[in-house]
Amino acid sequence: METIFDVENFNLWYGDNHALHNINMKIEKNAITALIGPSGCGKSTFIKTLNRMNDLIPSVKLSGSIRYRGQEIVNSDINVYNLRKEVGMVFQKPNPFPMSVYDNIAYGPRTHGIKNKSQLNDIVEKSLRDAAIFDELKDRLKDSALGLSGGQQQRLCIARALAVKPDVLLMDEPTSALDPISTSKIEELVLDLKKEYSIVIVTHNMQQAVRISDYTAFFLLGDLVEFDKTDKIFSKPSDKRTEDYITGRFG
Amino acid sequence: MNLSDKSNKDSVETIASTIFLILGVINIGFVLLICVYLIIAGLPAIVKIGPIDFLFGTKWASTAADPKFGILPFILTSIYGTAGAIIIGLPLGFFSAVYLAKIASKKVRYVVEPLIDLLAGIPSVVYGFIGMLVLVPSIRTLFGLPDGASLFAAIIVLAVMILPSIIKVSITALEAVPQEYELGSLALGANEIETYYRVIVPAAKSGIAAAVVLGVGRAIGEAMAVMMVAGNAANMPSLFESVRFLTTAVASEMSYSSGLQREALFSIALVLFVFIMMINATLNVLLKRGGVKRK
Amino acid sequence: MSDNAKPSLQQKSLPFGRSLYSHALQSCMLLCIGITVALVFFLILYILIRAIPYFSWEILTTKPSYLRGTIGVLPDILNTIYLVFTALVIVLPLGVGAAIYLNEYAKSQKLVKVIEYAVETLAGIPSIIYGLVGMLFFCQFLSLQTSLLAGSLTLVIMSIPVIIRTTQESLKTVPNGYREGAFGLGSARWHMIRTVVLPCCIDGIVTGCILAAGRMLGESAALLFTAGFAHALHGYIDGITSSGATLTVALYVYAKEQGEFEVAFVIAAILLVLCFITNYLAQAYGRHMKKIKQ
Numbered sequence: 016m017e018t019i020f021d022v023e024n025f026n027l028w029y030g031d032n033h034a035l036h037n038i039n040m041k042i043e044k045n046a047i048t049a050l051i052g053p054s055g056c057g058k059s060t061f062i063k064t065l066n067r068m069n070d071l072i073p074s075v076k077l078s079g080s081i082r083y084r085g086q087e088i089v090n091s092d093i094n095v096y097n098l099r100k101e102v103g104m105v106f107q108k109p110n111p112f113p114m115s116v117y118d119n120i121a122y123g124p125r126t127h128g129i130k131n132k133s134q135l136n137d138i139v140e141k142s143l144r145d146a147a148i149f150d151e152l153k154d155r156l157k158d159s160a161l162g163l164s165g166g167q168q169q170r171l172c173i174a175r176a177l178a179v180k181p182d183v184l185l186m187d188e189p190t191s192a193l194d195p196i197s198t199s200k201i202e203e204l205v206l207d208l209k210k211e212y213s214i215v216i217v218t219h220n221m222q223q224a225v226r227i228s229d230y231t232a233f234f235l236l237g238d239l240v241e242f243d244k245t246d247k248i249f250s251k252p253s254d255k256r257t258e259d260y261i262t263g264r265f266g
Numbered sequence: 267m268n269l270s271d272k273s274n275k276d277s278v279e280t281i282a283s284t285i286f287l288i289l290g291v292i293n294i295g296f297v298l299l300i301c302v303y304l305i306i307a308g309l310p311a312i313v314k315i316g317p318i319d320f321l322f323g324t325k326w327a328s329t330a331a332d333p334k335f336g337i338l339p340f341i342l343t344s345i346y347g348t349a350g351a352i353i354i355g356l357p358l359g360f361f362s363a364v365y366l367a368k369i370a371s372k373k374v375r376y377v378v379e380p381l382i383d384l385l386a387g388i389p390s391v392v393y394g395f396i397g398m399l400v401l402v403p404s405i406r407t408l409f410g411l412p413d414g415a416s417l418f419a420a421i422i423v424l425a426v427m428i429l430p431s432i433i434k435v436s437i438t439a440l441e442a443v444p445q446e447y448e449l450g451s452l453a454l455g456a457n458e459i460e461t462y463y464r465v466i467v468p469a470a471k472s473g474i475a476a477a478v479v480l481g482v483g484r485a486i487g488e489a490m491a492v493m494m495v496a497g498n499a500a501n502m503p504s505l506f507e508s509v510r511f512l513t514t515a516v517a518s519e520m521s522y523s524s525g526l527q528r529e530a531l532f533s534i535a536l537v538l539f540v541f542i543m544m545i546n547a548t549l550n551v552l553l554k555r556g557g558v559k560r561k
Numbered sequence: 562m563s564d565n566a567k568p569s570l571q572q573k574s575l576p577f578g579r580s581l582y583s584h585a586l587q588s589c590m591l592l593c594i595g596i597t598v599a600l601v602f603f604l605i606l607y608i609l610i611r612a613i614p615y616f617s618w619e620i621l622t623t624k625p626s627y628l629r630g631t632i633g634v635l636p637d638i639l640n641t642i643y644l645v646f647t648a649l650v651i652v653l654p655l656g657v658g659a660a661i662y663l664n665e666y667a668k669s670q671k672l673v674k675v676i677e678y679a680v681e682t683l684a685g686i687p688s689i690i691y692g693l694v695g696m697l698f699f700c701q702f703l704s705l706q707t708s709l710l711a712g713s714l715t716l717v718i719m720s721i722p723v724i725i726r727t728t729q730e731s732l733k734t735v736p737n738g739y740r741e742g743a744f745g746l747g748s749a750r751w752h753m754i755r756t757v758v759l760p761c762c763i764d765g766i767v768t769g770c771i772l773a774a775g776r777m778l779g780e781s782a783a784l785l786f787t788a789g790f791a792h793a794l795h796g797y798i799d800g801i802t803s804s805g806a807t808l809t810v811a812l813y814v815y816a817k818e819q820g821e822f823e824v825a826f827v828i829a830a831i832l833l834v835l836c837f838i839t840n841y842l843a844q845a846y847g848r849h850m851k852k853i854k855q
Contacts, residue, residue: 086570093570100455110446113469123454128576179454282751286666289658290676296718297679303694361593381601387836389779391809392829395816459583487687489782494817513689520786535693546685
């Protein structure tokens with residue numbers, strides 16, 4: 016298997032607060048990697064460094080190395096806009112822009128310079144199809160995205176992320192604000208997307224990690240306690256703390 | 267209230283609630299008072315002159331032997347003047363607001379916002395005075411005019427005067443846009459500027475429209491500053507000529523007016539009032555839609 | 562753009578179109594904020610620099626005399642103080658009372674909507690119209706003549722919205738628990754308002770007063786036909802019953818009608834300083850109160 020993110024001795028501070036300690040992991044291409052752990056363990060912070068969204072918080076300091084396809088992204092002078100184009104992100108709370116469904120999807124491609132109408136139409140249709148929401152929305156492309164249900168909004172956001180043709184999709188608890196039916200639709204979709212994309216997903220829900228992920232990383236208080244194949248983590252974890260967490264002793 | 271109404275010993279409560287009811291309702295009375303007075307004072311002259319001649323007459327000669335009372339020049343001047351002020355003030359205020367709301371550091375905002383407040387608080391006569399001493403002569407020399415007191419001078423003064431309200435209302439509107447939109451756009455690889463102008467600004471458009479309408483209301487109702495720089499001749503509007511606005515038409519002749527002339531001045535005020543009412547109605551709709559509180 | 566032509570992370574600059582767009586907007590913003598700030602500084606410096614040479618103890622403490630050919634702004638300062646004081650004393654109970662009605666007493670939402678709409682309408686009416694109606698109603702109908710009192714009453718109606726709005730805002734911040742607590746102890750409504758609610762929103766009322774005073778200090782169009790132009794020196798009682806120019810009206814008359822620019826600059830500088838002080842007080846007081854509440 017090919018590695019897409021290679022994390023070595025990575026540390027992160029919020030001001031004086033040492034939030035992530037010496038993280039080492041290799042994230043595989045075309046696989047689903049789940050990040051689990053109790054609230055405040057650093058998993059969301061970690062996922063945001065993969066597309067440098069942490070740049071927006073001025074007090075954040077980083078050390079160590081994360082290489083995306085061999086290119087150093089920690090403290091390096093890369094083009095973050097291109098990085099974020101290649102490493103897309105879906106947020107916890109669905110955040111469609113207050114514009115039409117069509118304009119939401121076309122926003123990314125337009126930003127990256129695609130003006131041609133028929134090309135945009137193709138991208139919008141393909142992205143919606145890939146996000147398995149085209150049939151539901153094909154007659155509502157001109158309607159405001161804010162009128163959709165929560166589950167539809169989240170799939171729209173996934174489609175919006177796919178429209179800029181990323182390699183990686185980062186998903187920060189994408190189903191935590193959704194009902195069970197919408198959640199299972201998103202899970203199916205994520206499994207389907209694995210063929211073309213590498214996916215890193217933060218989740219609170221351990222069943223979800225078991226259902227969809229190939230690899231699981233367990234974070235606790237800023238440490239990466241254990242990182243392995245999902246089957247292994249949930250059947251015979253090698254660390255006592257992992258076992259305690261997945262058997263529900265804390266968290 | 268029901269309980270205290272029923273208790274016979276506590277008449278204080280009954281009196282208090284009655285007084286407060288009166289104090290609340292009296293505000294409706296004030297508005298009615300203003301409406302009724304303007305209509306009573308303003309309508310007769312419109313009827314006497316004839317609504318068409320009054321509103322669309324192009325000549326105002328109130329003190330001539332054969333007086334003419336056409337206020338089209340004033341209406342058009344007010345509209346052009348306000349439009350001009352918006353054309354200059356809106357971009358200036360809009361870009362300043364985006365800068366302050368989104369880019370400026372806390373320190374910069376801490377220094378600049380009081381300055382904007384100061385701009386909002388400077389009395390209109392002071393604007394008129396500075397306009398008279400600085401702007402009018404500059405326009406005269408710059409454009410080689412016999413007199414710089416003109417529609418153009420009034421437009422600049424009005425633009426400066428509406429600037430603070432445009433900036434402040436726009437900032438409130440921009441800050442009311444949820445941060446998730448910003449993150450969503452950045453995560454797609456848009457840079458900060460693209461994010462501000464292609465997501466945040468469109469999301470705040472109702473509030474920004476409200477800022478514009480508020481500015482229109484201020485500009486169309488301003489009298490003193492305009493009176494000091496516009497020259498006050500009852501010409502049809504032209505950028506570099508002396509002009510008279512609806513407001514200044516009322517103010518400049520009121521002190522020596524009598525008879526039909528005086529009645530006609532009240533009619534002008536009535537026309538101005540109708541304009542303002544329409545603007546306020548628009549403003550209320552926009553403010554509700556934009557979810558922005560009026561300051 | 563084909564699927565596999567990925568933009569490199571090493572390619573530092575954005576494509577030409579995007580970087581042009583960003584730089585153009587960035588420059589636009591810097592230019593506009595620069596102009597705005599420069600404008601404020603120009604106004605402040607211009608007024609102060611031109612006014613300072615004419616400032617003297619004499620000009621501040623005398624009245625103009627055609628006999629001696631001297632000029633002074635003391636009557637205008639006093640008139641302004643009388644006017645603002647009178648208007649505040651009247652508008653305060655009216656505005657606070659209306660706000661209390663809207664927030665604490667009103668049962669019918671319809672009536673509240675109508676009153677709030679009326680208040681918003683009052684806030685949007687230009688001052689020249691207040692001036693006209695004030696002239697017709699206070700000066701003529703109530704035969705107060707052109708006097709500071711008529712001017713004050715006109716300003717009262719003008720500034721009611723400011724007081725109502727700030728009072729209402731701070732009434733809304735008083736937690737409902739306080740009210741329920743007082744009711745639970747058997748307090749009647751007015752008693753509860755007087756002892757529990759009002760003390761909590763003094764800050765809003767004070768801020769409202771400062772803002773209203775600021776507006777009154779700067780008002781001129783509404784006073785032209787109601788308060789008059791005289792520069793006579795009076796005590797309070799004589800003052801409010803006779804015609805008198807406030808600082809703003811005096812500035813207008815000196816600058817526009819008489820061409821007395823020296824005294825006009827002095828008045829402009831005084832008004833600027835007053836505006837600065839009221840803004841500062843309103844802000845500082847607001848911040849102070851926020852701190853105390855936390």
